Amino acid sequence: MYPQNLAPISELFVSYDSAQKLKQEAGDLVSHDLTPRQICDLELLMNGGFSPLKGFLSEEDYTSVVDTMRLADGTLWPMPITLDVSEAFAEKLEIGQDIALRDQEGVILGTMTVTDRWVPNKAHEAAQVFGADDDAHPAVNYLHNTAGKVYLGGPVTGIQQPVHYDFRGRRDTPNELRALFRKLGWRKVVAFQTRNPLHRAHQELTFRAAKEAQANLLIHPVVGMTKPGDVDHFTRVRCYEAVLDKYPQATTTMSLLNLAMRMAGPREAVWHGLIRKNHGCTHFIVGRDHAGPGKNSAGEDFYGPYDAQDLFREHEAEIGIEMVDFKHMVYVQERAQYEPMDEIADKDDVTILNISGTELRRRLAEGLDIPEWFSFPEVVTELRKTRPPRSQQGFTVFFTGFSGSGKSTIANALMVKLMEMGGRPVTLLDGDIVRKNLSSELGFSKEHRDLNIRRIGYVASEITKNGGIAICAPIAPYATTRRAVREEIEQFGAFIEVHVATSLEECERRDRKGLYKLAREGKIKEFTGISDPYDVPEHPELRVETENVEVDNCAHQVILKLESLGLIAGQ
Ligand code: PPS
Structure with a gap:
């Protein structure tokens, strides 16, 4: 028998035959054309990545999630997953009506029975979920300036996964990953969430984390929607593939997650933990300023550097995945290796090197040298290709x-x-x-x-x-x-x-x-x-x-x- 974390998880899809029938019937329904973010959300709802959610949140669940980080029945769930639509579209609908959910090409991915329709208090949502009603936060900006005025809620019936033409072999549903771990005999798996290219420090850190937990490692990058301005996912995936070769063989794998991030720091960390548990992982690395959105309009950080770790720790048992906290890795020149900053006893006698993200971007932008101790040559080559001077x-x-x-x-x-x-x-x-x-x-x-x-x-x-x-x-x-x-x-x-x-x-x-x-x-x-x-x-x-x-x-x-x-x- 395999452990609980590797047992199949329930999905919202109907069987193949029912899907064919439903798809035909859904052709007659009123259609909603999903936004790119809603497509990401729907994919994870349907494949169990957002388990236990069964659809877009009802008003009762939404209010409860916003105010208490829990669904109305008390289950921990930190992020409102809502179907935002225009007022004009919402007015056309009756409660109890089924609608077809289509991707941007018009393909029907699923249907939803509309049980709830309401006008949310977005300022309240912003303050509760993101910590401030400040448009400098990308998700708050999205909430006020992109999301529709009205939310619809109701259970979803899955017909088919959104189609991806890129890196198909690298995309796995929670059940596919669980099956892979079963097949490989991996019982303990540490997941590493990332939206940035990996450099040597990340490779060291993740390898150490897996060793400490005596677990295998899953590099689980987000390729859905990340922070505006991030390196595009095509480039990142090519970089990740280069880094994968640096781990001892058969210890590590990579899978791409089509998540639309919200950059919600502490709440986002808890959400990421739940998503990784659903993907069969037992451990999750939470870094300094996890999923941080940068500075607010007053020029200050939205969240404290360890707020995400603190909130995660508080809810660790309930999330059902163990947190591995991030060590701040730096390069010690004399020993030619990366070491956790807080474990270096002879700090005053050695040369400690580090390159910040801003400095890296500057060097790339100006075509300057990026030393080998910092990154792998293959990664630098990829980054230089997409980021010419x-x-x-x-x-x-x-x-x-x-x-x-x-x-x-x-x-x-x-x-x-x-x-x-x-x-x-x-x-x-x-x-x-x-x-x-x-x-x-x-x-x-x-x-x-x-x-x-x-x-x-x-x-x-x-x-x-x-x-x-x-x-x-x-x-x-x-x-x-x-x-x-x-x-x-x-x-x-x-x-x-x-x-x-x-x-x-x-x-x-x-x-x-x-x-x-x-x-x-x-x-x-x-x-x-x-x-x-x-x-x-x-x-x-x-x-x-x-x-x-x-x-x-x-x-x-x-x-x-x-x-x-x-x-x-x-x-
Ligand atoms: S906008 O607001 O950016 O879409 O405007 P734009 O496309 O730049 O067009 C502005 C030009 O249209 C003329 N025009 C007006 N401008 C502002 N308000 C009103 N109601 C209006 N009606 C006509 C005007 O000549 C603008 O040209 P510029 O080159 O700015 O002087």
Whole structure:
């Protein structure tokens, strides 16, 4: 007999024959097109990764999870798994109705019986679950600016797993991993959660953790959704594969987890523990600042460095998986090996080396040396492939400011200067040009402006991804939309926000197109600055004043900024 942790876990899938029938019937149901995050959640709901959940949370369970970290029946569950939808979609539904859940290509993955529908108090959810109602937290930002206004809850019936075309052989459901451990005779398994490339210190740390627990090791990286700006999972998986060879044979395996992280620190650690228990693991490594989201809007850490370990320890028995706490590993030059910092007795007599994540990114960005004691050459080669020096990467310069502030003029001057330098293709996405070619049907409501900016952001992100320079020059009045565009682009290259800070009075005095006059007379409605809002950028990469400054000089300021960021070579 095998131990309990390796017994099959219950899934939400129906049998193959029932699935075929259900799929046909579901074709007639009202459909919800799942967002990328909901697809991740649904996959883990259906395959038992989120066991004991049987669907998206009901209102009662949601309230209880938010306030007490427990389902209404008292079971420990720290993360609200909710199906957020628009008000318009929610209004169409009746309680008790079945809906089809489709992926982004329209494939029906499952159905849900809607038992609950409610408007959540998002500020309360943010404060309780993420510790602060602060948009600097990626999940809070998502909650307020991406998630729908209404939540639906109800049991899910699984029809099929979401389709993945990448690294198929490396993806395992909880039952597949449990079966693998049974087959290999692995009784104790330490799981290592990660969203970053692994370097030598991680390899040492995980190997030691497994040795200490006398267990085998599962490298269990998240490939669903991680923190905006992380290294893409294609690169990471190639890096992980290189590191796998460094462990003694047959001690270690790797499997990819299609989880959408929330960066919720302590609560997230508990959640990760439950998920790994469901995948058949007996031990779980919890690091310093586990799943930390970085700094809040006041520049302070959201969570204390050991909050996650403390919360995990408090609930360890209930989670049903043992915590292995992270040792801070550093390289001791004289002994040419990694050692846990707190076990080095002769700290004052040896040279202790370490490279922070920020320093690593700097070295990659500037094409500087990354020493062998820090990482494996294969990993560095992979990272260099996707992170060429900044002077060879694509980037986006995003001008924002009032109508008539001078955005287009400066953008044009900048474009010409960059083309004169050569090296990368340059595209100008000017407000007026975009409205002619991409957004001709749009007006100036908030909804239409957002759509317009998102289109510009999409095109700019494609240009950036493919190594070009995108110069955008719309008004882009809303900070949240600008942030969304920034996040999209920063996956591929730098985003330089330039606030053209010409005052409204000056723009109106210039009134080059005669629009301000018409706006004042009420002949143009929703005019930015006059009868429509403009969120002044709080922390743009650059703010340029145009009053009493020549256009050429404004464009030159941008060039200097690009040089200082290493995006273009010095003149
Ligand atoms: S937005 O908000 O970013 O989508 O606007 P954008 O696409 O940059 O378009 C702004 C240009 O459209 C003209 N225009 C208006 N601007 C603001 N509000 C209203 N209601 C409006 N109606 C027309 C205006 O000429 C803007 O051009 P620029 O180049 O900014 O002066």
